[in-house]
Amino acid sequence: MSGPVKRRYDSSRRQEQARENRRRILSAAHELFVTRGYGRTTIADVAAEAGVAPETVYSAFKNKPALLHRAWDVAVGGDDQDVPLLERPQVRALFAEPDLRTRLTAFAVFNTATMRRTARLHLAVRGAAASDRAAAAMLAEIDRQRLAAMTEHAAAAAATGQLAVAEDECGDVLWSTTDGTLWHQLVERRGWSDERYSAWLGRLWVSSLLG
Incomplete structure (x- = not known):
């Protein structure tokens, strides 16, 4: 007798949520860097503005310099395409x-x-x-x-x-x-x-x- 059929894990929803988190983080970082200043903005500030946990920011961008670099690239191009x-x-x-x-x-x-x-x-x-x-x-x-x-x-x-x-x-x-x-x-x-x-x-x- 065969066992229950396992449902194939669909990661598309999780991937879309990760992309949305990245977009929100980048938007929040851009706004805070402009209004508060890069030096005075912390990862915790960005996380709070984006509505995510600080760990989510670190997981997506490693550190604040990397976040700044990506925020600049998105601002220049007008979107998050590489x-x-x-x-x-x-x-x-x-x-x-x-x-x-x-x-x-x-x-x-x-x-x-x-x-x-x-x-x-x-x-x-x-x-x-x-x-x-x-x-x-x-x-x-x-x-x-x-x-x-x-x-x-x-x-x-x-x-x-x-x-x-x-x-x-x-x-x-x-x-x-x-x-x-x-x-x-x-x-x-x-x-x-x-x-x-x-x-x-x-x-x-x-x-x-x-x-």
Whole structure:
């Protein structure tokens, strides 16, 4: 006589719950890092804000620096997919645009949306970098990644033959205007809309880089 049939364990619900916990933890961490400061935010604070146990945070992200790194990646990409920014469809579409004036204008719109997600967190990391080693390392990584990305944008712009400046100057202009400082000053402090800011940034790039 055969024994009772064992039900196959379905882990899909558990996996979805784990993904939801990660999303809530990342959202809570981003908000607390921005409003309270990275240095003053603890794993317990993040857990309480996300409605999970501290052990859940540690299990998902190991430690606070790893949590900061992942929160930044999600803010940059706009979602939790592990797809590098330069490989995302919107960015590839920018590179595919043959008219550089149109490309820079569209890039200004794209960058403004990115600043909406990242500028406050970037400022929080910058503020903590002087006294926190992990924040300083994260800030250096952010700047390195952005410089690499703007260097690639500049190379692609030069390849069109439409630049009025040297390729390295183009990269420096893009790099210096995409760290969130301008967005924060004009949108957050002076009350500009994102639409006004992106239109201005596009004109700035076109006039500076195309002549």
